[in-house]
Amino acid sequence: MRFLLLIILFTFSLLSFGQIQRCSTDEYREVLKEKFMYNSHKKQDKRQFFYPSNGNYDIPVVVHVLYNNDEQNISDDRIFSQIETLNNDYNALNIEINDIPEEFQSVIATVGFNFCLVQEDLNGSPFSGINRVYTDSESFQGFSDGMKKSEEGGVDPWDVHNYLNIWVCDLNGNTLGFSTMPDDLFAFPEKDGIVIDYEYFGVDVSSTSPYNLGRTATHEVGHYFNLEHTFSSGCSDWGGDGCDDTPAVQYATYGCPSYPQESCSSNDMTMNYMDYTNDACMSMFTVCQAERMIDALLTYRTNLIASSNCSVSVDDFVSSNHISIFPNPVIDFLNIDIQNNFVTIFNIYGQKIMYEYILDNNKLDVSTLSAGTYIISVDMGHYKFTKE
Numbered sequence: 001m002r003f004l005l006l007i008i009l010f011t012f013s014l015l016s017f018g019q020i021q022r023c024s025t026d027e028y029r030e031v032l033k034e035k036f037m038y039n040s041h042k043k044q045d046k047r048q049f050f051y052p053s054n055g056n057y058d059i060p061v062v063v064h065v066l067y068n069n070d071e072q073n074i075s076d077d078r079i080f081s082q083i084e085t086l087n088n089d090y091n092a093l094n095i096e097i098n099d100i101p102e103e104f105q106s107v108i109a110t111v112g113f114n115f116c117l118v119q120e121d122l123n124g125s126p127f128s129g130i131n132r133v134y135t136d137s138e139s140f141q142g143f144s145d146g147m148k149k150s151e152e153g154g155v156d157p158w159d160v161h162n163y164l165n166i167w168v169c170d171l172n173g174n175t176l177g178f179s180t181m182p183d184d185l186f187a188f189p190e191k192d193g194i195v196i197d198y199e200y201f202g203v204d205v206s207s208t209s210p211y212n213l214g215r216t217a218t219h220e221v222g223h224y225f226n227l228e229h230t231f232s233s234g235c236s237d238w239g240g241d242g243c244d245d246t247p248a249v250q251y252a253t254y255g256c257p258s259y260p261q262e263s264c265s266s267n268d269m270t271m272n273y274m275d276y277t278n279d280a281c282m283s284m285f286t287v288c289q290a291e292r293m294i295d296a297l298l299t300y301r302t303n304l305i306a307s308s309n310c311s312v313s314v315d316d317f318v319s320s321n322h323i324s325i326f327p328n329p330v331i332d333f334l335n336i337d338i339q340n341n342f343v344t345i346f347n348i349y350g351q352k353i354m355y356e357y358i359l360d361n362n363k364l365d366v367s368t369l370s371a372g373t374y375i376i377s378v379d380m381g382h383y384k385f386t387k388e
C-alpha cells in the first residue's frame, strides 16, 4: 500500500506540471485509506433502493472562499451562479437536457435536491452563506487538507452533519476538485465536504477553460452523495458504479465527443455528470444515480434536510392556501390580499432580501428590487413572482 501511495503522490506532483486533473476524488480516497489505515468501501454491492426520486430535499450549503489575492476572492455572482447550476442540474432543468440521445432519455433523472446558501451563521445571526476568509497561503496542496484546518491557513468545516461545506481556494496540482464520500464521514468528519479550485467554481463566461460552467461542483456533489465514476471498473462486470442504467465505459472520456461512442459493447453515456467530459458536454444523472444519492442523503446525511438553515427553496412556492398576488410580473407595488401581517421575500438562491409588515393597504413596495424572480413567503405559504 505504501508503494501505491508513493505512486499516487508522484502522479499528483507530475500533474502539477501537466494537464488538468478533472477530479481527484478516487486518489484522495486512496490517500485517506493509506494515511489513516482506514478501509473505506470503494465498491459497494449493487443494492435495491426504494426511495422516490422525485422528492424535494433542501441541501444547506456554506461556501468557504479562501483568498490570498483579489482574483481568488471570487464574486458573489459567481457563487450564486454555482448554486443555480447545481439546482438546474439536480432537477433536470439544464438547457442541454433536450439534446440527450434518445436511447438515454428514459433514464434521465430529476434528483430533487434544492441547494441553498445557509441563512444563518453558527451564532444564529443573518448570514449570506458565503464565508470569505483571507489566508496567508498562496495556494493549497490538494490532499494535505490545509484548506480545512484553520491552523494551516484554512477554515475548519462548519458542523458537517448540518451543512454541505464547500471550500473554494487555489488548488495546486492542476486538480479541479475533489470530495469526500459518505462512508468517510464517520472516520474523518473534520474532512467532510468538497474542495474546488476557484477558477472552476461557478459560471465564468469570460474564461476560455472548458470547465467554466460549474459542472465540477455538479460532479463532486455526486461523489459527496456516494456516486462513483461511470468508468469506475471499465468493462468489468463486477462493482462498477453500482448502477445498471449507466452503461459500462472502458475509460474516462475527455473533451466533447460526438454521439455515439462505443466501448464495452454498448454506447457510452459520455454526457453523464460522473464522466470527465467538458462542462458544456455533460448533462444528466440517471434514475439509479438519483436513487443512490437520495439513499446516501437519507442514510448518512439526514441532518442536512432536518436543518432549518434552508427555510425556502426555489420550488417551494406552491401552496394549497391560495392568496392572490398581482400584478405578476410587477414593477412597483405588489398587491397581496393579506393585512397586518409580515411577509418575507427571498431571491431564487434562498437569500432573504426583504422583511416587511403589510398594513391594511394590501400593498408592498418592491420598486427597489432588481429585475428577476423572487419568492414571497407569508405564514400561509410561499409564492413566486417576477420583478420587471
Ligand SMILES: [Zn+2]
Binding pocket: 023, 024, 025, 026, 219, 223, 229
Ligand atoms: Zn470524480
